[in-house]
Amino acid sequence: MITITNIHKTFNRGKANQVNAVNGLDLVINDEEFVVIVGSNGSGKTTLLNLISGSLLPSSGTIDINGDDVTKLADYQRSKWIARVFQNPMSGTASELSILDNFRLAAIRTKVKGLTIGINDAFKQQVKQKIATLGMGLENKIDQPMGTLSGGQRQALTLLMSVMDECKILLLDEPTAALDPRSAEVVMSTADKLSKEFKLTTILVTHNLKDAYNYGTRIIQMAEGAIIKDFAAKQKEHLKQNDLFEWFG
Numbered sequence: 001m002i003t004i005t006n007i008h009k010t011f012n013r014g015k016a017n018q019v020n021a022v023n024g025l026d027l028v029i030n031d032e033e034f035v036v037i038v039g040s041n042g043s044g045k046t047t048l049l050n051l052i053s054g055s056l057l058p059s060s061g062t063i064d065i066n067g068d069d070v071t072k073l074a075d076y077q078r079s080k081w082i083a084r085v086f087q088n089p090m091s092g093t094a095s096e097l098s099i100l101d102n103f104r105l106a107a108i109r110t111k112v113k114g115l116t117i118g119i120n121d122a123f124k125q126q127v128k129q130k131i132a133t134l135g136m137g138l139e140n141k142i143d144q145p146m147g148t149l150s151g152g153q154r155q156a157l158t159l160l161m162s163v164m165d166e167c168k169i170l171l172l173d174e175p176t177a178a179l180d181p182r183s184a185e186v187v188m189s190t191a192d193k194l195s196k197e198f199k200l201t202t203i204l205v206t207h208n209l210k211d212a213y214n215y216g217t218r219i220i221q222m223a224e225g226a227i228i229k230d231f232a233a234k235q236k237e238h239l240k241q242n243d244l245f246e247w248f249g
């Protein structure tokens with residue numbers, strides 16, 4: 001469970017350009033919930049993900065993950081529980097290394113779920129099997145440098161690699177914003193599958209209202225650093241796609 005209590009994040013405090021990016025926000029996310037966060041530009045969505053991952057520390061307030069107060073822990077101290085995929089497909093993998101070597105690195109770091117570390121054929125076969133689940137044919141290209149793949153292919157692989165053994169939380173920050181519709185669909189359905197298979201608590205930030213409608217068990221709208229709408233699973237079922245379009249005028 002993630003419990004966020006009265007969290008504030010202010011940038012440039014006391015200066016003319018002070019911004020209250022997150023403004024006294026309270027949020028409880030239960031285990032295995034898949035929360036979609038929508039909201040206009042600058043409403044504080046990415047800042048909230050940065051606060052949860054620990055890449056930003058709050059100005060005030062607390063964040064508790066599964067009973068541990070992580071408020072003052074840096075991102076590398078939280079990273080064994082938290083996987084994160086960013087908008088830019090190039091951030092998450094090493095371009096000059098092969099797909100297989102990227103998986104080896106990830107497995108050495110904290111062990112990718114469903115893989116046993118190794119340099120032998122058994123490891124290669126496991127990686128191939130894992131990659132085959134994407135349905136992109138990449139299992140036949142595992143010796144190819146990551147840099148030769150398309151953004152969608154890289155993003156899908158990043159997703160597979162980011163979910164480690166102790167990982168409990170998956171943070172997706174506009175993971176499909178730079179992708180064509182077909183690749184976006186593969187990335188989103190892979191995220192959904194991983195989330196269910198490994199019983200992750202998932203938070204997706206998106207501007208894609210179709211994804212917000214189709215994925216997740218709960219939808220939250222942010223504005224000016226606060227939550228202005230929060231639809232839990234039962235209420236989300238009754239939402240129409242048009243309701244979402246209306247929120248954005």
Ligand SMILES: Nc1ncnc2c1ncn2[C@@H]1O[C@H](COP(=O)(O)OP(=O)(O)OP(=O)(O)O)[C@@H](O)[C@H]1O
Pocket residue numbers: 011012019020021039040041042043044045046047048
């Ligand atoms: N490092 C920073 N320094 C100063 N201001 C920042 C910083 N990061 C974010 N902000 C400001 O905080 C506010 C919230 O930004 P944030 O990126 O969280 O919004 P967002 O909802 O994710 O927007 P978008 O949909 O455009 O990605 C914005 O006004 C932004 O300019």
